[in-house]
Amino acid sequence: MPLTLRTAARLLSDHGLLREVIHDDRWMMQVPDDPAADVPFSAITYDTRTVDGGSLLVCKGRFRPEYLDGLDGRGLAAYVADTDYSAVVDAPGLIVDDPRKALSLLSAEFYGRPQDELTVIGITGTKGKTTTAYLTQAILNAHSGGRCALFSSVDNCLDGHTYEESDLTTPESLDAFRMMRQAADNGMRYLVMEVSSQAYKVHRVHGLTFDIGAFLNISPDHISPIEHPTFEDYLHCKRQLITNSKTLVVNADCDHMQLLRQDAAHAGIPVVDFSVHGPDDGCKTAHAITATADGSDPDDFRVAIRNHDAGTFRLRLPGDFNIANAAAAMAIATAAGAPADSPALHAVETVTVPGRMEVLADPDTRTWAIVDYAHNFASVAALLDFVDSRYGADQPYITLVTGAAGNKAIGRRREIVEAAQHRIGRFVFTAEDTDTEPYEDICNDMLRHVTNPDVDARIVVDRVTALTEAIRDARGNPERWDMVLVIGKGHERWIKDRNRHMPYEGDDKVVSRLLSEPLE
Numbered sequence: 297m298p299l300t301l302r303t304a305a306r307l308l309s310d311h312g313l314l315r316e317v318i319h320d321d322r323w324m325m326q327v328p329d330d331p332a333a334d335v336p337f338s339a340i341t342y343d344t345r346t347v348d349g350g351s352l353l354v355c356k357g358r359f360r361p362e363y364l365d366g367l368d369g370r371g372l373a374a375y376v377a378d379t380d381y382s383a384v385v386d387a388p389g390l391i392v393d394d395p396r397k398a399l400s401l402l403s404a405e406f407y408g409r410p411q412d413e414l415t416v417i418g419i420t421g422t423k424g425k426t427t428t429a430y431l432t433q434a435i436l437n438a439h440s441g442g443r444c445a446l447f448s449s450v451d452n453c454l455d456g457h458t459y460e461e462s463d464l465t466t467p468e469s470l471d472a473f474r475m476m477r478q479a480a481d482n483g484m485r486y487l488v489m490e491v492s493s494q495a496y497k498v499h500r501v502h503g504l505t506f507d508i509g510a511f512l513n514i515s516p517d518h519i520s521p522i523e524h525p526t527f528e529d530y531l532h533c534k535r536q537l538i539t540n541s542k543t544l545v546v547n548a549d550c551d552h553m554q555l556l557r558q559d560a561a562h563a564g565i566p567v568v569d570f571s572v573h574g575p576d577d578g579c580k581t582a583h584a585i586t587a588t589a590d591g592s593d594p595d596d597f598r599v600a601i602r603n604h605d606a607g608t609f610r611l612r613l614p615g616d617f618n619i620a621n622a623a624a625a626m627a628i629a630t631a632a633g634a635p636a637d638s639p640a641l642h643a644v645e646t647v648t649v650p651g652r653m654e655v656l657a658d659p660d661t662r663t664w665a666i667v668d669y670a671h672n673f674a675s676v677a678a679l680l681d682f683v684d685s686r687y688g689a690d691q692p693y694i695t696l697v698t699g700a701a702g703n704k705a706i707g708r709r710r711e712i713v714e715a716a717q718h719r720i721g722r723f724v725f726t727a728e729d730t731d732t733e734p735y736e737d738i739c740n741d742m743l744r745h746v747t748n749p750d751v752d753a754r755i756v757v758d759r760v761t762a763l764t765e766a767i768r769d770a771r772g773n774p775e776r777w778d779m780v781l782v783i784g785k786g787h788e789r790w791i792k793d794r795n796r797h798m799p800y801e802g803d804d805k806v807v808s809r810l811l812s813e814p815l816e
C-alpha cells in the first residue's frame with residue numbers, strides 16, 4: 297500500500313505512536329477528508345536538506361526548528377515530529393511519541409516492506425559481528441548463487457558482490473529499508489546484517505522481525521555518556537534481538553546464557569546452539585554445531601552439525617575465536633536453509649575481512665606484525681592468546697600499538713592495558729578516533745593505567761610515527777623475534793579528529809609499506 301498522509305497516520309495510530317494530526321490550526325485524531333491526504337509521498341527523509349516536492353520529513357534526534365525554514369516553498373508534503381512545528385511550516389504534522397520508532401515503521405512501509413522478500417539475519421555480540429557476518433554471507437552466497445546481501449560496519453553489499461564502505465554498524469532505519477529494497481530488487485534472497493546495541497537503543501530496527509537472530513558473546517563495552525549508562529543497559533539492548541527474531545542462534549558458552557535462553561523461551565522461539573571444544577571433547581555434545589579443534593594441525597577444525605560430521609575446515613582468518621565465528625556462521629546458514637552437508641559451508645575457508653587479523657612479516661629481520669581491530673578486553677586477550685599459541689615458542693618481543701576512542705567506551709582504556717600489560721614488552725599509545733577529547737589526554741589516561749613496572753610504555757601521538765618507530769625498531773633488532781600488534785583501526789582510511797574524518801593511509805597499508813622499506 298503506498299504511503300500517504302492517511303496511511304501514515306493509520307500506521308502510527310495502529311502502533312500507538314500517534315498523538316494527533318495538526319493542520320491549518322486544527323488538532324485532530326484523524327487526517328481530514330481531503331484528496332491531498334491520499335496522494336503518495338514522493339520520498340521519505342530525516343534530513344531537511346534533501347526535502348523535495350511531495351516529501352515526508354521525519355524530525356528526529358537533535359533536530360532544530362530552524363532546519364524547517366523555507367521548506368513549504370520546496371514542497372514539503374508533511375512532517376512527523378514529537379512537537380508541533382505549525383508556527384514554522386504550513387505542511388501538516390503527524391505528532392508522535394517517538395520519531396525514531398515512527399521513522400522505522402514509516403520507512404519499511406514507504407519501501408514496500410522489503411524485509412518480507414528477504415530472509416533477514418541479524419547478528420549481535422560484543423565481538424565477532426563483522427567477521428561472522430562476512431563468513432555467513434560467504435556461505436549463503438555459495439548456497440544461493442550469489443544472492444546474499446550484507447550490512448556491516450566495514451562495508452555494505454546489496455548485490456552479493458559489490459562492497460561499499462559503510463558509516464555505521466547498523467544503518468539508520470530509513471537507510472536500512474532503502475538498501476533492503478535495492479537488495480530485494482537486485483534479486484537477493486538473504487540479508488545478513490550486524491545489529492549493534494545502539495541500533496536498539498535508538499530504534500534503528502524498530503518493528504523489524506529477524507528470521508534469525510544470532511547472539512555471539514557478551515562482555516562489558518560501549519559504556520559512556522553517549523552510548524550506554526551501564527552494562528545492564530548494554531546487555532538489555534542487545535537482548536532485544538532475541539525477542540524480535542523467529543529463531544535464535546546462540547553461542548552455548550556465552551555469559552548470561554540462562555537469561556538469553558529465558559528470553560527465547562518467553563518469545564516462544566527455537567534455539568540453535570553452537571560451540572567450540574578442544575580436541576578431547578570429540579563431537580559428542582548434542583549441540584547443533586560443534587566445531588572441534590582438530591588435534592593433528594592447529595589450523596584445522598572439525599565440524600559436527602546435528603551429530604552429522606560436516607568435515608574438516610581450515611580458515612584463512614587466524615585465531616581460535618575465528619573458529620567460533622565460523623561455527624556461528626555455519627549454525628546461522630544451516631538454520632537459514634543451507635543443508636548440513638552442503639559444500640557451501642566450505643566457503644568460510646576463503647574469507648578474509650579487511651583489517652581483521654592481517655598477518656604481515658619480514659622474515660629477514662624476524663619481524664611479524666598483525667593488524668587487527670581488537671579494541672576491548674575480550675578482543676585484546678583473544679589476540680594475545682592467539683600470539684601465545686602460534687608464536688609463543690619463539691618468545692617474541694611484543695609491542696602493542698594502541699589508542700582508544702575519545703568521548704565513548706571509556707572503560708576500554710583500562711581494559712586494553714589490563715589485558716596486555718603482563719603479556720607484552722612494550723605499549724605505544726597513539727591516536728585513535730575522537731570527537732572532542734584531545735588524543736594526548738586519551739593516551740595519558742591509558743598510560744596512567746599501566747601498573748606493571750616491567751613493561752615499557754610510551755606515547756607517540758601521531759599514528760604513522762608510532763607505527764614507523766615500532767616497526768623500524770623491530771627490524772633494527774634482527775637477532776630478536778619481534779611481534780608488533782597494531783590494533784583498533786584496521787583497514788580504515790580515515791581517522792576521526794575533533795569530530796572530523798581526516799584522511800589516513802590505513803594501518804594495513806602503513807605496516808606493509810614499512811615492512812618492505814629497504815634496511816639502512
Ligand SMILES: CC(=O)N[C@H]1[C@@H](OP(=O)(O)OP(=O)(O)OC[C@H]2O[C@@H](n3ccc(=O)[nH]c3=O)[C@H](O)[C@@H]2O)O[C@H](CO)[C@@H](O)[C@@H]1O[C@H](C)C(=O)N[C@@H](C)C(=O)N[C@H](CCC(=O)O)C(=O)O
Nearest residue numbers: 342343344345356357358359363464465466468492494498
Ligand atoms: C546517537 C545516534 O544514534 N546518532 C545518530 C543519529 O544522530 P541524530 O539523529 O542525533 O542526528 P544529528 O546529527 O544530531 O541531527 C538531527 C537530525 O537533524 C537532521 N538535520 C541536520 C541538519 C540539517 O540542516 N537538517 C536536518 O534535518 C539530521 O539529518 C538528523 O536527522 O543519526 C545519524 C544519522 O541519521 C547518525 O549518524 C548518528 O550516529 C552517530 C554519528 C554515531 O556514530 N553513533 C554511534 C555511537 C553508533 O551508533 N555506533 C554503533 C556501533 C556500536 C558498535 O561498535 O557496536 C553503530 O551501530 O554504528
Ligand SMILES: Nc1ncnc2c1ncn2[C@@H]1O[C@H](COP(=O)(O)OP(=O)(O)OP(=O)(O)O)[C@@H](O)[C@H]1O
Nearest residue numbers: 422423424425426427449617652668669670675678
Ligand atoms: N568471537 C570473538 N571473540 C573474541 N574476540 C573476537 C571474536 N571475533 C573477533 N574478535 C576480535 O575482535 C576484533 C573485531 O572483530 P569484528 O570486527 O568481527 O567484531 P565486531 O563485533 O564487529 O566489532 P566492533 O563492534 O568493534 O566493530 C577482531 O579484530 C578480533 O581481534
